[in-house]
Amino acid sequence: NKIKVFAPATIANVGPGYDILGLALEGVGEHLEMELLDSDEIIIHPIPDYPDLPLTPNENIAGIVAKAMLNHLGRKQGLSIKIQKAVKPGSGLGSSGCTAAATAFALNELLDTAFTPLELVEFAMLGEKATSGKAHADNVAASLMGGFCIIKSYHPLEILNIPFPKDLQIVVAHPQIEVKTADSKKILKKEMILPDVITQMGNIAALISGLTTSNFDWIRSGMNDLIAEPIRSYLIPGFRQAKSLAMENGALGCSISGSGPSIFAFCEDANQAIEIGDKWSQYYTGLEVDSVIYSSKI
Ligand code: HSE
Numbered sequence: 004n005k006i007k008v009f010a011p012a013t014i015a016n017v018g019p020g021y022d023i024l025g026l027a028l029e030g031v032g033e034h035l036e037m038e039l040l041d042s043d044e045i046i047i048h049p050i051p052d053y054p055d056l057p058l059t060p061n062e063n064i065a066g067i068v069a070k071a072m073l074n075h076l077g078r079k080q081g082l083s084i085k086i087q088k089a090v091k092p093g094s095g096l097g098s099s100g101c102t103a104a105a106t107a108f109a110l111n112e113l114l115d116t117a118f119t120p121l122e123l124v125e126f127a128m129l130g131e132k133a134t135s136g137k138a139h140a141d142n143v144a145a146s147l148m149g150g151f152c153i154i155k156s157y158h159p160l161e162i163l164n165i166p167f168p169k170d171l172q173i174v175v176a177h178p179q180i181e182v183k184t185a186d187s188k189k190i191l192k193k194e195m196i197l198p199d200v201i202t203q204m205g206n207i208a209a210l211i212s213g214l215t216t217s218n219f220d221w222i223r224s225g226m227n228d229l230i231a232e233p234i235r236s237y238l239i240p241g242f243r244q245a246k247s248l249a250m251e252n253g254a255l256g257c258s259i260s261g262s263g264p265s266i267f268a269f270c271e272d273a274n275q276a277i278e279i280g281d282k283w284s285q286y287y288t289g290l291e292v293d294s295v296i297y298s299s300k301i
Pocket residue numbers: 015016021022023095096097139141142184187188231260261262
């Protein structure tokens with residue numbers, strides 16, 4: 004009656020796919036340990052290095068997701084939940100999504116319940132709604148299902164796992180400032196004009212075609228976004244210069260990870276990722292902004 008799980012951190016939007024594209028980073032993520040208790044109390048233990056995160060079940064993402072699942076089943080069940088975070092909340096790397104995904108998966112296993120992967124994503128989305136005000140699925144779907152996901156539809160929820168080039172490398176820079184998803188969602192325009200919609204559809208089509216056929220030129224040509232990046236980049240110190248650095252050094256594309264402030268670049272191989280990571284690290288040091296660099300496959 005005890006389980007330990009790992010939920011990968013994720014990059015949502017992936018350039019042009021606002022709220023519909025997400026990918027899981029292979030080696031970066033969160034560990035969660037869950038145990039069934041004889042009581043009916045949900046206990047969330049203090050989270051190492053994050054003393055400010057709430058621990059009451061109604062406010063903590065793990066508590067919110069676990070309670071929703073138990074309510075759905077009409078069960079009262081005590082739980083002990085220990086969370087070890089790898090990425091900071093407000094990083095743009097799906098930190099809250101990791102907790103939500105890990106909780107949904109762990110509880111489903113412990114209760115021997117046969118919720119489908121799609122149902123688990125729906126429960127995990129409740130955690131996202133609590134954090135950002137909107138139940139976006141791009142982070143939690145990728146964290147639960149792994150790989151590269153397309154949220155084909157929200158009503159009803161439909162998710163596709165698509166193939167991607169196995170050697171594609173991703174480098175991420177996480178400048179240590181916090182951007183709240185709720186805030187960076189509010190600043191986006193609510194409408195888009197048709198010529199921009201057409202450009203955006205072309206970009207997404209090229210990116211997905213490039214990913215599924217390992218055509219790096221198509222990935223490069225599709226990695227442009229007209230919805231989130233032009234507006235959110237103002238919230239991220241040095242975004243334009245950091246992107247230029249990545250592109251000058253051969254990246255296939257560079258954009259904001261989720262709602263930022265992390266940024267990511269697609270690279271053809273690990274050497275290129277290391278080179279761009281070094282350049283970014285020096286660049287942020289020059290700006291006097293601390294940064295953490297991750298390099299990972301999908
Ligand atoms: N798709 C969401 C957004 C992801 O961009 O607001 C948040 O990490």
